[in-house]
Amino acid sequence: MRTKLWVVLVMSVxxxxxxxxxxxxxxxxxxxxxxxxxxxxxxxxxxxxLIKHFEKMYPNVQVINATxxxxxxxxxxxxxxxxxxGGDPPDTFQVHAGQELIGTWVVAKRMxxxxxxxxxxxxxxxxxxxxxxxxxxxQGIWSVPVNIHRSNVLWYIPENLxxxxxxxPATWQEFLEIAPKLKAKGIVPLSMGETWTAEHLWxxxxxxVLGPAKWQQLWQGKISFRSxxxxxxxxxxxxxxxxxxxxxxxxxxxxxxDMVVKGKAAFNVMGDWAAGYMNTTLHLxxxxxxxxxxxxxxxxxxxxxxxxxxxxxxxxxxxxxLAWLRMLGSREAQDIFNPLKGSISPRLDSDLSKYNVYGQSxxxxxxxxxxxxxxxxxxxxxxxxxxxFATVMEIFLNSRNPQAAANASQAVATQxxxxx
Amino acid sequence: xxxxxxxxxxxxxxxxxxxxLAVFVYGFIGQTLWVSLTDWGQGAGALALNPQIHWxxxxxxxxxxxxxxxxxxxxxxxxxxxxxVLFVGASLLLGLLLAILIDQHLPGEGVFRTIxxxxxxxxLVVTGTIWRWMLQPQGGINALPTLFGLPASNFLWMxxxxxxxxxxxxALPAYLCWAGVAVLAVAACVYLVKGRHKTAAFFAAxxxxxxxxxxxxxAGRAAxxxxxxxxxxxxxxxxxxxxxxxxxxxxTMALYLAGLRTIPDELxxxxxxxxxxxxxxxxxxxxxxxxxITWSAVIILGHIALKIFDLVFAMAGPDNASTSVxxxxxxxxxxxGNQFATGAAIAVVLLLMVAALIIPYLASxxxxxxxx
Numbered sequence: 148m149r150t151k152l153w154v155v156l157v158m159s160v161x162x163x164x165x166x167x168x169x170x171x172x173x174x175x176x177x178x179x180x181x182x183x184x185x186x187x188x189x190x191x192x193x194x195x196x197l198i199k200h201f202e203k204m205y206p207n208v209q210v211i212n213a214t215x216x217x218x219x220x221x222x223x224x225x226x227x228x229x230x231x232x233g234g235d236p237p238d239t240f241q242v243h244a245g246q247e248l249i250g251t252w253v254v255a256k257r258m259x260x261x262x263x264x265x266x267x268x269x270x271x272x273x274x275x276x277x278x279x280x281x282x283x284x285x286q287g288i289w290s291v292p293v294n295i296h297r298s299n300v301l302w303y304i305p306e307n308l309x310x311x312x313x314x315x316p317a318t319w320q321e322f323l324e325i326a327p328k329l330k331a332k333g334i335v336p337l338s339m340g341e342t343w344t345a346e347h348l349w350x351x352x353x354x355x356v357l358g359p360a361k362w363q364q365l366w367q368g369k370i371s372f373r374s375x376x377x378x379x380x381x382x383x384x385x386x387x388x389x390x391x392x393x394x395x396x397x398x399x400x401x402x403x404x405d406m407v408v409k410g411k412a413a414f415n416v417m418g419d420w421a422a423g424y425m426n427t428t429l430h431l432x433x434x435x436x437x438x439x440x441x442x443x444x445x446x447x448x449x450x451x452x453x454x455x456x457x458x459x460x461x462x463x464x465x466x467x468x469l470a471w472l473r474m475l476g477s478r479e480a481q482d483i484f485n486p487l488k489g490s491i492s493p494r495l496d497s498d499l500s501k502y503n504v505y506g507q508s509x510x511x512x513x514x515x516x517x518x519x520x521x522x523x524x525x526x527x528x529x530x531x532x533x534x535x536f537a538t539v540m541e542i543f544l545n546s547r548n549p550q551a552a553a554n555a556s557q558a559v560a561t562q563x564x565x566x567x
Numbered sequence: 568x569x570x571x572x573x574x575x576x577x578x579x580x581x582x583x584x585x586x587x588l589a590v591f592v593y594g595f596i597g598q599t600l601w602v603s604l605t606d607w608g609q610g611a612g613a614l615a616l617n618p619q620i621h622w623x624x625x626x627x628x629x630x631x632x633x634x635x636x637x638x639x640x641x642x643x644x645x646x647x648x649x650x651x652v653l654f655v656g657a658s659l660l661l662g663l664l665l666a667i668l669i670d671q672h673l674p675g676e677g678v679f680r681t682i683x684x685x686x687x688x689x690x691l692v693v694t695g696t697i698w699r700w701m702l703q704p705q706g707g708i709n710a711l712p713t714l715f716g717l718p719a720s721n722f723l724w725m726x727x728x729x730x731x732x733x734x735x736x737x738a739l740p741a742y743l744c745w746a747g748v749a750v751l752a753v754a755a756c757v758y759l760v761k762g763r764h765k766t767a768a769f770f771a772a773x774x775x776x777x778x779x780x781x782x783x784x785x786a787g788r789a790a791x792x793x794x795x796x797x798x799x800x801x802x803x804x805x806x807x808x809x810x811x812x813x814x815x816x817x818x819t820m821a822l823y824l825a826g827l828r829t830i831p832d833e834l835x836x837x838x839x840x841x842x843x844x845x846x847x848x849x850x851x852x853x854x855x856x857x858x859x860i861t862w863s864a865v866i867i868l869g870h871i872a873l874k875i876f877d878l879v880f881a882m883a884g885p886d887n888a889s890t891s892v893x894x895x896x897x898x899x900x901x902x903x904g905n906q907f908a909t910g911a912a913i914a915v916v917l918l919l920m921v922a923a924l925i926i927p928y929l930a931s932x933x934x935x936x937x938x939x
Binding site (some may be wrong): 231252 | 608611612613614615616618635636638639699702703704705723724725726728803883884885886887888889898899900901902903904905906
């Protein structure tokens, strides 16, 4: 009897102490956190792993995972915009780093700048300077990148190329020499999908013609879209299109990749989410079953895009949001998220042993290449230009007229504030 | 006294729904109209808490129909017109045909009726997804001939860039005037034949005026654009039409079948007694009696066609301009391009087109004396 009482006493004291310390630790961080994104389906598990990590760090925060799927983010952005206009911002939302964030939300004064967070965490040192520049305006740094995808990758099946006696082209000129031979064999030299994948191909052609410096100047309004170089881009793009599949508009990017995998097409230019698709969904081994190279003419250049999260002005749970952002930028969280997502961490100190062969090669290039931003994926131009550029692309795909496309893109750039 | 309190009660009962309609339908129509007359989205801070919005009058509408960069909207309008005509026409024909077939009192009629009506119970998004698979260039419908040992078809259902029936957008005002002349002239002739000379003159006068305007006046030379711009019927739309007809022809069948069943058998028998062949019974007895059903079907299918969004979005995606319609442009300009005013202007154009279809119909229904 007496020993029992004693045990109970000790137990209750211990329990009290434990709960008191737990309370004290979580005092500043309880409440809710609403995370708005379009990551569901294939990309869902990566986000869920991040949330799990966050919940382990802050068990008293209730995370609301608000996803809106479909249309590669178009639908999510529509919902986000109506919520923001209605004065009901989520605590934090997924947004492509760069102008998709800056041109829409920062110029509208809807974001808080994250300078102090960057300073406290020392992120300006661990993220490459080229990346930080793309995330910033003169007023500050606006979002925390969670991942990096590479846009300028050429995909192929090494065995097929050997069989056809074809080498991986290092430049578009080399490609144009190889392509007629492939076409004669009944093989599509370059597979392509719906309109945005045409734009994706276009940006890689443009970067190969212009080079990184002029590509950046283009988006600063220092080079005319009607300049001889840009005409050259459209001409070359038109030449390349002759060697793409005719049914492109009705194919998704996965189906365009499938054409390469099935041996119907020789090459495909796509972002490195294609590696995730081939590796995870199609069970091909990177490096042996499928191969990759920088898109022709872009060796030493890393065309990047990145998903990031920011802090909207008026976020209902500012403190928990800051904790979320702080965690997102950490090496640990990034190395949980990216191997699952099939992307790499923007941090220069990420633990490469956690990534597959493709991820390691991309990370190596990330650390050594010149970094430029992608157009189609929201880095270099505002949303209005991106929307209008789809029309420019349609004008070109229908007319195949370089001058008309150059004129239209110049008009769009002027109207949409790229050229002042 | 009693009737007065009845009236009060009636008003009280209706009031909540009237108020809700006033705010959530007419209020928002008004707001959209107002936004379409501003420059919201032209500057940088379109999504600011208090965006800078200025009145610009009809500028957005002007640029939609004549602006260099709004070429997509114009092709979308053309697509929509062709889609509406083909979809409504094909649904009516197929629906009537199915209704007549089922009306033959076949055994198992109920089964066929259910099968034909069933597609309507699907959401357009589901229909779109299924048909997107079936219309894949490498399989589905295109592979069908191989079942019979024939070579596979290679028609690019939703990705064809072939355009037929091309016309120059510059000449649109002239074309519209000619169409107006034709419609008015036909109306005038009809009334002339009926012997209603006054009504005929009422139609003939504006027809002559328009004719003069277009043949010798400014309307014939007015160009919407400073340069020629061709638009036409995209063959890629055929796939969308196919799916839409599949979905809605069963519904049209149900409408026609109900109509056929309400025609009293005495009328048919009387015609047969008078020596009419089965074909003549349809031509002279049943079809004229089905005219009101046809009108209702045109209105119902027509407004679906004008507003179509989900089917095209699911089948062809947002950026396939060959199959795009104004509703998709409206969504993209507004929510992807942040150009709220332009998006609102497209919405108002759509509203006007649907209103032009529905208001005369409602007016004819509500006209006193037409109730029965």
